[in-house]
Amino acid sequence: LKGEFVGLPGRELGALRKQNVVLEDITWVPSVAYTGDTCIEFFDQHDRCADFLRAAVLVTEVPISGDLALTVCAKCTFLGDTSAESKADETGHLHLNQLARRMHRFVNSSLVLTHFSARYSFQYIQDTLTRQLLPPPHDANDEAVRRIFMAYGDRWAALTRPPSPPAPPAVASDKPTQS
Template sequence: MSVQAGESWNHSKYKFHGLSLSGIRTAISMPELSLSFDVAQGYPFLLNLKQFFISHGHLDHAAGIPYIISQKAMTSQPPGKFYMPGSLVEPLDQIMKIWEKIEDHQYNYEFVAVQADDEIPLNAQCYIKVFPTTHRIESYGYTLFEIHKKLKKDYLGYTQEEIVDLRRQGIEVNEVSHIPVVSFTGDTQIEFLDSRPWIRQSRILFLEATYLDEKKSIEHARTWGHTHIDEIVPRLKDIESEKIVLIHASSRYSDREALHLLKQKIPAEYRDRVVLFPGR
């Protein structure tokens, strides 16, 4: 396994930029799709993105929302769209109205309440699907799906003209697959893994792992709505992901200490699939 240096990481064609450290900051962006999962304090790499998927309202995940809105207004960008738990919409709207009074300026913004299993289109090839997580407050995770089409076996060998003719007759010539490629949890207890089958099937799973040693127990982690590495290890055999990216490690660990602990905890057969995402 490895700790990713710097703020960027990629796997296959998927590129990510961000930081994640428990209680301090979490924002994982996919610049090529102009989206971010959570926004931390509103870092510069987030300011030109278009869509933001907020897992829950704790400050280390959501404090940057007003700042991103203000920066978009200052640079004459269209307002970003923020997807979030429904219980967060009204309080954040109130916060924005207070800032409008403070600054004597009216902002344009869009807060969209989500529920489990909502589907949010990004483009013709992909969409985001919402899944439930369990934290101390209302929270959700998000999965990026890709839509893949291929010609049905029955029509292999047909000419282009024949395929076009079939389509004109209203015949569906393609098989359509919906592939879960990236899942992001935010803060959650471990049971989220069982809530929807596609989470464990995602090619890349960003998974909270706040506590990495015995100084904090599993019970302590669960009390605060978090996940302990000792809960993750027995579940590794059930996770089909090509890469399991651990985020939200406690700030008590340096990246070097966290990596050392993970190498002790994670069985050798899984280590090449595990990445520790940087927090600092």
């Protein structure tokens, strides 16, 4: 209910509604947003990207090149070495490192990453994305993890965090026990 209508009796609200007065603030949230070729600066300009960052599903392209190259669906072309970050900017693409540094801004429930270079294997891309985009289980932002998917050719995968290493075995004490 809009602030100016708070506290009005139901009868008055009903009369206003019959006059087609909009009584509630309406916020539209996109279900799916697709960025296409996008420089990282797009995600730094809140007034331009707010709807993209809160869409339920964001698809973005993350091309992969250099030593490593790889959504909200994000086009993620470049992965790995930081020298390729400037190349990503020059060519209108994202670098995975740029995206990883901004993951805290994304409130999407699902992120789909696409547009990977054919020079990298499906498994290599999946491993690289998992390592860089999924925090370790003990990370303070653990609850912020969303579903992240990758699409590569005719294949796709949901990224999952590797299992935590097992706890070390308990060390037996060499002190005698008293009964």
